[in-house]
Amino acid sequence: MSELFPMIAQSAISRRRGKVLIGPVDLTLEGHGITIVIGPNGAGKTSLLRMLHGIARLNEGSIVWACDQEEARQRQAFVFQSPVMLRRSVRDNLAYPLRLIGETRAEAGKLAEGMAEKVGLTYALSRPATVLSGGERQKLALGRALIRSPDVLFLDEPCASLDGPAMRDVETILKNAANDGTRLIMSTHDMGQARRLATEVLFLLGGKIHEQGDAAQFFEQPKTAMANAFLNGDIVE
Numbered sequence: 188m189s190e191l192f193p194m195i196a197q198s199a200i201s202r203r204r205g206k207v208l209i210g211p212v213d214l215t216l217e218g219h220g221i222t223i224v225i226g227p228n229g230a231g232k233t234s235l236l237r238m239l240h241g242i243a244r245l246n247e248g249s250i251v252w253a254c255d256q257e258e259a260r261q262r263q264a265f266v267f268q269s270p271v272m273l274r275r276s277v278r279d280n281l282a283y284p285l286r287l288i289g290e291t292r293a294e295a296g297k298l299a300e301g302m303a304e305k306v307g308l309t310y311a312l313s314r315p316a317t318v319l320s321g322g323e324r325q326k327l328a329l330g331r332a333l334i335r336s337p338d339v340l341f342l343d344e345p346c347a348s349l350d351g352p353a354m355r356d357v358e359t360i361l362k363n364a365a366n367d368g369t370r371l372i373m374s375t376h377d378m379g380q381a382r383r384l385a386t387e388v389l390f391l392l393g394g395k396i397h398e399q400g401d402a403a404q405f406f407e408q409p410k411t412a413m414a415n416a417f418l419n420g421d422i423v424e
């Protein structure tokens with residue numbers, strides 16, 4: 188398989204009805220680690236993730252992966268804040284991405300069971316996804332996104348409405364995925380979570396990347412006054 192990274196965005200801009208949602212963005216993503224995207228409400232976190240993943244229109248500039256675009260698309264997954272589930276069992280939801288690429292029902296079911304174990308949902312395999320709790324739904328969404336072993340997983344506030352134990356479980360799943368070689372790029376409002384997970388930080392402000400850096404260094408000594416103010420809990424806009 189060819190290399191997917193680096194991903195290079197140059198002067199990338201996404202607009203909606205003439206308004207810039209995000210950009211211009213100049214960004215190089217290397218192939219390892221967990222990049223956490225932070226910034227105040229409306230800074231453009233969701234828009235950045237959607238633009239990089241290719242589900243928000245790229246109006247200007249370029250986003251280029253090291254392999255061809257179609258292959259790059261196949262090797263990515265995205266987890267939304269409020270994932271939509273099929274009105275079927277947990278097993279079928281997990282198996283679905285595999286069925287889409289032609290896996291047999293039996294094989295997809297077997298792999299779904301393996302993934303259910305990884306995300307802690309073995310006990311719920313036969314339950315309809317519609318009866319799951321918020322935490323269980325998010326674990327299912329992660330399992331469904333990870334079942335094709337994506338090289339990159341984008342996550343938009345995946346823990347936004349989860350309680351402590353569910354958040355801890357989700358973070359464990361994410362760390363395991365990163366250790367297994369999936370590159371994670373994730374937005375969060377939770378600075379504790381950002382500190383626990385990040386190897387790299389993108390701090391967004393006003394639709395632009397205001398600061399990018401190694402996580403330990405960013406949290407210890409941010410380079411910009413705005414990032415410093417944000418980390419101190421000041422109102423930044």
Ligand SMILES: Nc1ncnc2c1ncn2[C@@H]1O[C@H](COP(=O)(O)OP(=O)(O)OP(=O)(O)O)[C@@H](O)[C@H]1O
Nearest residue numbers: 203206207208226227228229230231232233234235
């Ligand atoms: N579909 C849309 N149409 C018009 N404007 C939009 C749309 N989606 C987002 N915006 C605007 O684009 C800007 C960036 O929004 P975005 O959701 O990317 O920010 P965010 O950092 O993820 O915010 P939050 O932390 O509140 O989720 C905001 O000003 C928002 O109001």
